[in-house]
Amino acid sequence: MKRILSLALLTSLPLTALAKDEMSKIAGTYKGETRAKGETRDQSDEGTYVNRHRTIMVVLGKDGTATLAQSPDATDEITSFAHWTVQGDTIKLIFDPVDKQITPAPMTFRYEHKTLTPLVYNHDLWRTLPPPPMKRQ
Secondary structure, eight states, X not given: OHHHHHHHXXXXXXXXXXXXXXXXXXXXXXXXXXXOTTOOHHHHHHTTTGGGOEEEEEEEOTTSEEEEEEETTSSOOEEEEEEEEEXXXXXXXXXXXXXXXXXXXXXXXEEETTEEEEEEOOTTTSOSSOOOOEEXX
């Protein structure tokens, strides 16, 4: 029995190291935004289309922590704190509980070519458009 446990421990250590290495490659800041058709960044900055401008940003720490800032209505920004895991090309955010507030359901993204594309997100929050893909900054 001890031999089986030792073997199981030895085989799981490389997987843990591999996961940590994968996390450090993916860790960083990702940002996505939507604008009205034909709108330029200058027009967004001066407020011409401010009512249609939506943003989402996620910071993935090498230690497995994450910060998510989202502005689905272009007026309010919601900041949440989470922990993240990676499995294949899928990244999952599991939100930290805050006092007596309801903890949001996990959010998942597909990681591909230094871009995070939201797969599972809060549809009540992002009513009219889904969150945009986020490019690594």
